[in-house]
Amino acid sequence: MQLAILLYDRFTTLDAIGPYDTLSRLPGAEAVFVGERTGPYRSDLGSLGLVADATLAEVTAPDILVVPGGPGQLAHMTDGPLQEWIRAVDAHTTWTTSVCTGSLILGAAGLLKGRRATSHWLALDQLPGLGAEPTGERVVFDGKYVTAAGVSAGIDMGLTLAGRIAGDTAAQTIQLGIEYDPRPPYDAGSPDKAPAEVVAALRGLSRFVLTGEE
Amino acid sequence: MQLAILLYDRFTTLDAIGPYDTLSRLPGAEAVFVGERTGPYRSDLGSLGLVADATLAEVTAPDILVVPGGPGQLAHMTDGPLQEWIRAVDAHTTWTTSVCTGSLILGAAGLLKGRRATSHWLALDQLPGLGAEPTGERVVFDGKYVTAAGVSAGIDMGLTLAGRIAGDTAAQTIQLGIEYDPRPPYDAGSPDKAPAEVVAALRGLSRFVLTGEE
Numbered sequence: 530m531q532l533a534i535l536l537y538d539r540f541t542t543l544d545a546i547g548p549y550d551t552l553s554r555l556p557g558a559e560a561v562f563v564g565e566r567t568g569p570y571r572s573d574l575g576s577l578g579l580v581a582d583a584t585l586a587e588v589t590a591p592d593i594l595v596v597p598g599g600p601g602q603l604a605h606m607t608d609g610p611l612q613e614w615i616r617a618v619d620a621h622t623t624w625t626t627s628v629c630t631g632s633l634i635l636g637a638a639g640l641l642k643g644r645r646a647t648s649h650w651l652a653l654d655q656l657p658g659l660g661a662e663p664t665g666e667r668v669v670f671d672g673k674y675v676t677a678a679g680v681s682a683g684i685d686m687g688l689t690l691a692g693r694i695a696g697d698t699a700a701q702t703i704q705l706g707i708e709y710d711p712r713p714p715y716d717a718g719s720p721d722k723a724p725a726e727v728v729a730a731l732r733g734l735s736r737f738v739l740t741g742e743e
Numbered sequence: 744m745q746l747a748i749l750l751y752d753r754f755t756t757l758d759a760i761g762p763y764d765t766l767s768r769l770p771g772a773e774a775v776f777v778g779e780r781t782g783p784y785r786s787d788l789g790s791l792g793l794v795a796d797a798t799l800a801e802v803t804a805p806d807i808l809v810v811p812g813g814p815g816q817l818a819h820m821t822d823g824p825l826q827e828w829i830r831a832v833d834a835h836t837t838w839t840t841s842v843c844t845g846s847l848i849l850g851a852a853g854l855l856k857g858r859r860a861t862s863h864w865l866a867l868d869q870l871p872g873l874g875a876e877p878t879g880e881r882v883v884f885d886g887k888y889v890t891a892a893g894v895s896a897g898i899d900m901g902l903t904l905a906g907r908i909a910g911d912t913a914a915q916t917i918q919l920g921i922e923y924d925p926r927p928p929y930d931a932g933s934p935d936k937a938p939a940e941v942v943a944a945l946r947g948l949s950r951f952v953l954t955g956e957e
Binding site for chain 2: 553559561629708709713
């Protein structure tokens with residue numbers, strides 16, 4: 530079972546690592562990080578480099594596709610090599626997935642038309658323009674398309690999908706292996722729960738980061 | 744504020760990324776991945792390469808040190824370049840931290856003597872031999888030493904430490920930015936909660952992985 534995780538510059542690291550450190554622990558799973566070129570891709574913060582071991586041309590029929598988000602997603606919202614590759618491999622996948630604004634790339638590739646989907650909470654309002662119906666759920670299944678909310682939601686997506694693929698015991702074994710018994714020190718992980726000034730501050734920052742508009 | 748994240752071969756990726764994708768989002772933070780050599784280090788699963796941009800000699804006085812765990816920790820439990828470097832930079836840190844079995848490396852370096860600490864649940868029984876007092880808590884502060892439980896606990900550690908460093912609002916902003924509103928699909932993230940057969944299966948696997956004993 531091949532798990533292909535797409536890399537591009539300015540991806541958000543945890544978007545990619547949540548699904549990686551859950552799904553690649555499934556028996557028989559082989560993960561591959563893939564990009565337009567091989568070699569390191571830099572994260573949104575610039576201070577991290579994650580290596581793509583395969584080019585797009587070398588990964589033609591993954592069983593699972595993971596598209597992470599990050600401000601770098603903006604550069605891949607129009608037709609180009611990444612979108613062409615995504616559409617081509619989607620014809621072969623059992624599951625096509627995204628985390629955070631990765632769903633905007635899937636949507637731009639035309640894969641979410643008429644489907645329920647999610648994204649980072651600050652990007653949900655961009656989904657209708659791509660033909661998708663936004664939901665506020667953390668992990669959304671619509672057929673073989675699985676989208677997760679922002680960044681850390683990829684862990685919940687990975688475990689949920691692991692259960693669908695290999696059963697509850699396999700998924701629980703991964704959960705206990707990564708000791709995923711979360712205890713956030715604050716209850717501020719969604720806009721419904723965070724203090725209003727925190728939500729407002731992030732809304733103020735988001736327009737440029739998510740759309741490129743000044 | 745320099746955040747140094749130590750890399751070595753066969754580290755567990757999420758151990759490093761939880762603290763990275765929280766603490767490096769603090770205003771003024773500059774993260775650097777550091778190793779005995781620069782270039783990619785492979786994860787415990789082999790399928791991921793994360794780049795160290797600096798050698799040990801190039802990072803002499805980080806404000807925060809993060810030591811991740813992973814089966815590769817076994818190779819660094821005796822005196823050597825990593826342990827010497829950890830002791831040297833610990834003389835300058837404001838916070839010395841670990842995730843998962845990274846605490847065994849800190850302990851082997853002599854930094855946890857007489858201190859309360861935690862580790863991956865399967866490795867807690869190794870702490871007393873290193874002079875530390877194990878606790879079942881998810882994030883443990885003892886002076887400037889902060890240890891987190893297994894793998895995913897590094898996210899909780901990063902947010903908790905972010906709050907201590909920069910205040911609740913800064914930490915909540917990071918939490919909302921990474922949409923950390925966890926919804927695990929199972930309640931199996933600790934040995935007290937997981938099905939007995941899942942706990943037993945992981946205990947059976949752990950002896951070799953954690954200690955090298957056959």
